[in-house]
Amino acid sequence: MKRIEFNLPDSLYDALLERMQSDRTSCDHVVSTALSQCLGKPLHTLFQVSTSAALVEGLYQGAVRVSRLLRHGDFGLGTFIDLDGEMVVLEGVCYRVSSDGVVTSVDGDRLVPYAVVTRFSTEFAKTSQQFNTFSELVAVCDALRSSENVFFAFRVEGKFSFVKTRAMKAVPHGTGLKAASSVQEEFTFKDQEGTLVGLWSPGFAGSFSVPGYHFHFLSTDRKRGGHVLECRAVNVTIDGCAMHEMHVSLPETAEFLQADLSRDPSDDLTSAERNHER
Incomplete structure (x- = not known):
């Protein structure tokens, strides 16, 4: 990281302070984002709302509005209050996949308890790919990653012969993630054109992020979607980028501030993410 000093007109200084206050973020973040947009140089920063440990313990109350989330990224995933559906952020639009499978766009005033987004731009790509299982997709993405110690975003786009997804449905207050995932709704789609929105997090991030791959x-x-459990691709392009910076926005609710988040969330996260055969 480099440090620089410069002078600002009073009007820009006041606007900077106002944005820092409204977004509850740092001067470094606001200025870096503005320079990135002005200079046309992508800034691959991961912006996350809350933590995976909080999700595991059943803290699903709203923390950040969708409008603020989209100021930090145009690509990502997450969930909604009380786990009421799956979130997909693609091309700057936030979508909700409900437990009945209906996909709708989400207005900016809606609060979300957990989400991870970035401004996606391709750093590496592999074209004309096909795979028969989710595990084969993981192997291709593994080969594209250059490190085990930074975050990566993957956009997999094209024709899928089969996709199995799940969509969480609202659960009672305080229900843990493991219990909530046991009553998820599952869907299967065949011969679909679409996009997988994916993130990979390193193992050391397990206390605040979902380690490994997470695809929606x-x-x-825009009629079908959900959290990916299994898939087969006929012909897709896999684009990706690395993210070396991360900004986490922690909830300010009394429930979060007083919660015991010391328990290792790994086992519960693994159970919630896996393909539940029926």
């Missing part, structure tokens, strides 16, 4: 699906017609 959204069809091209």
Whole structure:
């Protein structure tokens, strides 16, 4: 990281302070984002709302509005209050996949308890790919990653012969993530054009992020989607980028501030993420 000093007109200084206060973020973040947009140089920063440990313990109350989330990224995933659906952020639009499978766009005033987004731009790519299982997709993405110690975003786009997804449904207050995932709704789609929105987090991030791969699906017609459990691709392009910076916005609710988040969330996260065969 480099440090620089410069002079600002009073009007810009006041606007900077106002944005820092409204977004509850640092001067470094606001200035870096503005320079990135002005200079056309992508800034691959991961912006996260809350932590995976909080999710595991059943803290699903709203922390950040969607409008603020989209100021920090145009690509990502998450969930909604009380785990009421799966979030997909693609091309700057936030979508909700409900437990009945309906996909809708989400207005900016809606509060969310957990989300991870970035400004996606391709750093590396692999075209004309096909795979028969989710594990094969993971192997391809593994080969594209250059490190085990930074975060990566993957956009997998094209024709899928099969996609199996789940969409969480609202749960009673205080229900832990492991219990909530046991009553998820699951869907299967065949011969679909669409996009997998994916993030990979290193193992050391397990206390605040979901380690490993996490993919959500959204069809091209924006009618189908959800958290990916299994998939087969006919012909897709896999684009990706690395993220070396992370900004976490922690909830300010009394429930979060007083919660015991010391328990290792790894086992519960693994159970919630896996493909539950019926």
